[in-house]
Amino acid sequence: MLACFDAQNLAPVAAAIRERQPEALIIIAADHDENLAGQRAADKAVTSAGRMAAVALPTVPS
Numbered sequence: 001m002l003a004c005f006d007a008q009n010l011a012p013v014a015a016a017i018r019e020r021q022p023e024a025l026i027i028i029a030a031d032h033d034e035n036l037a038g039q040r041a042a043d044k045a046v047t048s049a050g051r052m053a054a055v056a057l058p059t060v061p062s
Contacts, residue, residue, distance in 0.1 A: 007031075007041035014049035026053040032060050 026049045031038030042055040
């Protein structure tokens with residue numbers, strides 16, 4: 001298990017994980033930001049990771 005605490009690090013870390021662990025299932029847990037910055041960064045990280053990667057978004061009651 002790894003954690004990134006900066007949205008700008010998500011994509012490079014996801015790519016590095018994929019390089020080291022080609023068969024890893026990578027799940028990016030995005031922040032629930034009003035401006036969607038966390039979700040956008042998580043989407044880019046999934047693209048960087050390639051296959052077997054997904055974004056998990058928190059459900060926030062309204």
